[in-house]
Amino acid sequence: MKRGILKKISLPGWIFISIILGVAAGLLLKERIYSFSATIGDIFLNLLKMITLPLIFTSISTGVISVGGSKNLGRVGLKTILYYILSSLVAIVTGLLLTNTIKPGADTSFFTSSVESSSVDIQSLSIRDIILKIFTPNIFNSFAQGEMLPVIFFSLLIGFFVTRLRKKQRLLLSDILQAGFELMMKITGFILKLAPVGIFGIMAKIVSSTGLQVFGNLGKYFFTVLSGLLIHYFLSLPLIVFLFTKLNPYRHMNNMSTALLTAFSTASSSATLPVTLECAEEKSGISNKISSFVFPLGATINMDGTALYECSAAIFISQVYGIFLSIPQQIVVVLTALLASIGAAGIPMAGLVMMTVVLKSVGLPLEGIGIILAVDRILDMIRTSTNVWSDSCGALIIASSEKEVNINIYNN
Secondary structure (H helix, E strand, O other): OHHHHHHHOOHHHHHHHHHHHHHHHHHHHOHHHHHHHHHHHHHHHHHHHHHHHHHHHHHHHHHHHHHHOOOOHHHHHHHHHHHHHHHHHHHHHHHHHHHHHHOOOOOOOOOOOHHHHOOHHHHOOOHHHHHHHHOOOOHHHHHHHOOHHHHHHHHHHHHHHHOOOOHHHHHHHHHHHHHHHHHHHHHHHHHHHOHHHHHHHHHHHHHHHHOOHHHHHHHHHHHHHHHHHHHHHHHHHHHHHHHHHOOOHHHHHHHOHHHHHHHHHHOOHHHHHHHHHHHHHHHOOEOHHHHHHHHHHHHHHOOHHHHHHHHHHHHHHHHHOOOOOOHHHHHHHHHHHHHHHHHOOOOOOHHHHHHHHHHHHOOOOOOHHHHHHHHHHHHHHHHHHHHHHHHHHHHHHHHHHOOOEOOHHHHO
16 A cells, blocks of 8 residues: 555655655754765766766757758748747846846855855856857867867757768668667656655755755745746747737637646646647647647747746856856856757756756856755746747747738637
8 A cells, every 4th residue: 555655656746755854864963964965966966967968969969850851941940940049048038137136045155165166267268268168179078078068069060960961871870869869868767766865865965064044045046936937928928929920929828728737737848749739720720830840849949948947046056155157157057058948858857957057067066956956846837838838929920920820719
């Protein structure tokens, strides 16, 4: 009977339990558990670091190949990609402004200053230096050093030029990269199953050395990200829809409500895809020609909610650790959050893996992930719904520009 109950607990449920147990262990055992918990937490973080670069490389390159090999890439494809970049940038800037204004992690600079030393090199970089680092002269060194931006750029190049090869070579490399991506996803799934143990170690380590002080600002962080998601959901995206289509965005939101609620409950844009397609075509009047291209692509590379969350979380963690992020560094956060959101697979907790990309890009400690996971589940559900809502807004905009939408639905 007990085993049956334990099997019914989901992974987010186990993570929540591990957070509570980690906090309790840290409070009760203090320095006696520090070394043990630090070892467990570091092993989990090292596993995340190990998988991040291979996952990013295979995910982005296969995504570009799938887009580049599509017959729809032309005009519709260009409009789709431009919309994804626009909506994601609006989301990221919203999160950036709110987090810098509210400063949810301020006045919690109680961690050792040793973490700041890891960021000295990056803080001295100018915008020109950052741009030059993208165009690395040695991609193998970038992989070895964990430099995210050049690896992401290289992945984009690989994906693009694979589509320009002769058929035999193109199919061979496409199959190899796709197999590599599926392999990385299998390994990632295994590592995520270890998350409760790793998070227990991270939380016990933090609490055993600092107490509960860090959690005082966690509520402010939660409402900062929540506010950003709601602003993007109910104001920014509807405004973009209205500006480009002159149609009622809230009528469209009502038409898509079943898909949006499904995305919220499952926290998976990929699992919601069949419902999304049905709502878009049957209720919102978007043609199959547009929806069959925009939505599957959007479920893979358009992650507005994820991008906003990653940007806000990175700034929050920097505030918690007392690490000042300069303007060039915050630009790096914006660019990395944008590109990492493209590489985030449409599965629950994919943002956890992509979060390591953003943190490493500006030298922030990865153990900060353990802090934000305490409130991550509900934010994950909301940002997934935001991702799907953004996809549907893009589909409506593109369908309207191509005259592939039944506007009578919006005039009644």
